Amino acid sequence: MASTIAAQKPDDSEYEIIEGGSESALATGTSPWMNSATLKLRHRIGRGPFGDVWLATHHQSTEDYDEHHEVAIKMLHPIKEDQRKVVVDKFEDLFSKCQGVESVCLLRGVSSISGRICIIMKFYEGCVGDKMARLRGGKLSLPDVLRYGVDLVTGILELHSKGFLILNLKPSNFLLSDNDKAILGDVGVPYLLLSIPLPSSDMTVRLGTPNYMAPEQWQPEVRGPMSFETDSWGFGCSVVEMLTGVQPWCGKSADEIYNLVVRKQEKSSIPSGIPPPLENLLRGCFMYDLRSRPSMTDILHVLKSLQDSEEEEVWRGIDSREIRKSSAALGYTEWFLSKDQLRVGDTVRSRKPANSFKHENMDVPEGTVVGLERDTDPDEFALVKVHGVHDPLRVHVSVLERVTNGLASGDWVRLKDGEDKRHSLVGVIHSIDRDGNVAVGFIGLPTLWKGTSSQLQMAKGYSVGQFVKIKANVVIPRFKWMRKGRGIWATGRISKVLPNGCLEVEFPGVLPFGKEHGSSCLADPAEVEVVDFNTCEGVVKKYQHLEDFHWAVRPLLIAMGLLTAMKLGLFVGKKAGRSKDGKQRDGSGGQGGDCQIVDGQDSGKSKWLVFSV
Numbered sequence: 123m124a125s126t127i128a129a130q131k132p133d134d135s136e137y138e139i140i141e142g143g144s145e146s147a148l149a150t151g152t153s154p155w156m157n158s159a160t161l162k163l164r165h166r167i168g169r170g171p172f173g174d175v176w177l178a179t180h181h182q183s184t185e186d187y188d189e190h191h192e193v194a195i196k197m198l199h200p201i202k203e204d205q206r207k208v209v210v211d212k213f214e215d216l217f218s219k220c221q222g223v224e225s226v227c228l229l230r231g232v233s234s235i236s237g238r239i240c241i242i243m244k245f246y247e248g249c250v251g252d253k254m255a256r257l258r259g260g261k262l263s264l265p266d267v268l269r270y271g272v273d274l275v276t277g278i279l280e281l282h283s284k285g286f287l288i289l290n291l292k293p294s295n296f297l298l299s300d301n302d303k304a305i306l307g308d309v310g311v312p313y314l315l316l317s318i319p320l321p322s323s324d325m326t327v328r329l330g331t332p333n334y335m336a337p338e339q340w341q342p343e344v345r346g347p348m349s350f351e352t353d354s355w356g357f358g359c360s361v362v363e364m365l366t367g368v369q370p371w372c373g374k375s376a377d378e379i380y381n382l383v384v385r386k387q388e389k390s391s392i393p394s395g396i397p398p399p400l401e402n403l404l405r406g407c408f409m410y411d412l413r414s415r416p417s418m419t420d421i422l423h424v425l426k427s428l429q430d431s432e433e434e435e436v437w438r439g440i441d442s443r444e445i446r447k448s449s450a451a452l453g454y455t456e457w458f459l460s461k462d463q464l465r466v467g468d469t470v471r472s473r474k475p476a477n478s479f480k481h482e483n484m485d486v487p488e489g490t491v492v493g494l495e496r497d498t499d500p501d502e503f504a505l506v507k508v509h510g511v512h513d514p515l516r517v518h519v520s521v522l523e524r525v526t527n528g529l530a531s532g533d534w535v536r537l538k539d540g541e542d543k544r545h546s547l548v549g550v551i552h553s554i555d556r557d558g559n560v561a562v563g564f565i566g567l568p569t570l571w572k573g574t575s576s577q578l579q580m581a582k583g584y585s586v587g588q589f590v591k592i593k594a595n596v597v598i599p600r601f602k603w604m605r606k607g608r609g610i611w612a613t614g615r616i617s618k619v620l621p622n623g624c625l626e627v628e629f630p631g632v633l634p635f636g637k638e639h640g641s642s643c644l645a646d647p648a649e650v651e652v653v654d655f656n657t658c659e660g661v662v663k664k665y666q667h668l669e670d671f672h673w674a675v676r677p678l679l680i681a682m683g684l685l686t687a688m689k690l691g692l693f694v695g696k697k698a699g700r701s702k703d704g705k706q707r708d709g710s711g712g713q714g715g716d717c718q719i720v721d722g723q724d725s726g727k728s729k730w731l732v733f734s735v
Contacts, residue, residue: 154217156231173198196241225277251294260367273304291356342568351412358407416457473523527575534583548648563622590650601644
């Protein structure tokens with residue numbers, strides 16, 4: 123492929139004149155640094171959202187040898203000078219940890235050419251995307267997809283174990299070795315550029331290729347955090363493309379994809395006719411909440427199981443984990459529940475429903491696991507010893523959550539030391555191990571915050587359906603918030619709780635007039651308070667909260683009041699008219715007419731009415 127490309131005469135725009143001077147200021151103290159004078163760019167072979175890919179020659183010369191090697195260079199888009207050293211330092215850490223990693227492209231080093239950071243790596247002859255383009259229909263067979271998938275997930279797990287996210291998984295980044303083995307070609311360039319100011323306004327709010335990006339990648343500090351399961355979404359998109367030959371959201375612009383994936387929460391179409399376990403896996407990869415997606419370990423398990431099986435009957439038996447209705451009603455996926463396996467001695471309690479801060483029932487307020495029945499029962503039950511109960515309770519493990527130092531996954535917490543104002547002080551726990559090490563999602567942080575349980579305290583939680591408003595002591599909230607008349611903060615209803623605790627709030631009590639009033643707002647949980655009838659003081663406050671339920675409440679009450687007033691007016695008018703008519707008849711009774719009153723002979727007797735005939 124290299125010789126073919128070199129023989130072609132590309133367009134002049136594919137060439138760039140490069141000065142060979144090295145930039146020693148950046149090279150100081152960085153072991154993977156390569157002198158740019160030893161690199162000779164030949165021509166551009168690819169373009170991406172983060173820069174261009176060039177075919178180049180690396181010249182190494184000493185007294186003993188003189189060698190030239192073909193290399194691929196990822197030339198990143200220009201970065202501000204004060205941030206370039208930060209990126210190079212990140213790459214040095216990546217370089218030192220990725221040496222000898224299986225199924226990951228070989229990194230040669232880093233350099234700077236014409237003020238642009240260049241990542242030098244081994245040149246591979248082709249990629250999965252190129253192979254698909256040469257095939258009829260542009261798609262791969264299922265055995266090839268499974269084989270390449272196992273290779274790639276192995277490399278992804280290696281990088282994840284070292285703390286790196288990929289964030290740009292796609293077939294064009296899946297390189298092929300000489301023995302047709304899939305190699306991970308992108309070693310996490312978006313992760314290297316995380317929190318680095320970039321020249322493009324689009325790149326400041328999203329990191330990745332739009333067609334393969336998870337919802338939290340578009341605005342990681344707002345809709346995040348990004349975690350290892352973020353790569354599960356990109357891998358799922360890549361598998362769908364390899365099976366169908368069609369790129370996810372093909373033909374859509376970045377704005378259209380954002381509207382579909384983030385706002386409407388639509389998912390990529392899953393091809394029919396694939397093994398049920400693979401279909402179930404792909405559906406899990408496209409869950410909106412990253413906590414509900416399968417981990418790379420789960421993905422590798424399913425792919426290897428399918429690779430070892432050949433008949434559909436065997437496919438149906440793979441990974442068919444059943445969850446009792448009691449746990450399914452809580453709203454958790456099997457992938458979420460599989461991430462934390464209980465052990466004997468763990469402290470547990472009844473699991474909260476998904477996206478809820480309180481328990482619907484407390485069958486197990488708190489207890490200790492004294493036995494597990496995994497070997498004898500495929501449904502996995504645990505024996506839990508509860509204080510005050512003589513015999514251990516036999517409970518399905520999916521309705522239990524492990525508690526460490528009083529905290530469990532999904533709990534709302536607050537940082538005790540709240541000096542950093544760049545991120546929210548209130549967040550949601552994503553994981554906590556048995557040693558008390560926690561990972562928490564906070565607004566303002568693109569990735570999970572790592573610390574210990576001693577740095578946190580329990581915080582008030584929020585759930586969908588609650589009404590909230592900005593606290594009185596908040597002058598300028600983190601996000602734009604709607605106001606009512608006279609500048610008073612409006613009260614809204616929570617429609618969604620994001621994994622980092624960010625609240626999406628709608629305003630049913632505000633008339634949807636115009637674009638601004640028709641949209642929802644985001645809220646920092648540290649800046650809002652719950653509003654309900656119990657906390658509203660006085661009749662006026664309670665009535666105002668009643669108006670928050672729907673903008674039509676006030677017009678409806680006004681209309682009902684007017685209707686009642688009209689009916690009351692008509693009723694009073696009729697009564698007054700009848701009374702007046704009666705008085706007029708009484709006053710004109712003795713002045714002739716058809717009826718005369720005749721006094722009786724005895725004054726004590728009743729009067730007689732005499733009618734003329």
